Amino acid sequence: MQLRNEHATAWRKAVIGLLSNDNIQIPTDWEAKLQRHYPRDLAEVQAKKYITTKPNRK
DSSP states (O other): OOOOHHHHHHHHHHHHHHTTOOOOOSTTTTOOOOOOOBOOOHHHHHTTOOBOSOOOOO
C-alpha cells in the first residue's frame, strides 16, 4: 500500500474548507500520513490521547 499526497489533496481541501482555513499551501496543514488510529474510550478522549497501536481491551 502506498500513500501519495496527490490522492489526499481533495480530502485535505475539504477538511481545510470545513475549518475555514483556506491555505493548503502549508505543507503540514492536514498532511497525509499512513498511520492507523483506533477508537478511543471516554477516558482517552478526555485525556486527548490518540491510540495508534491496537489496544488490549477486554
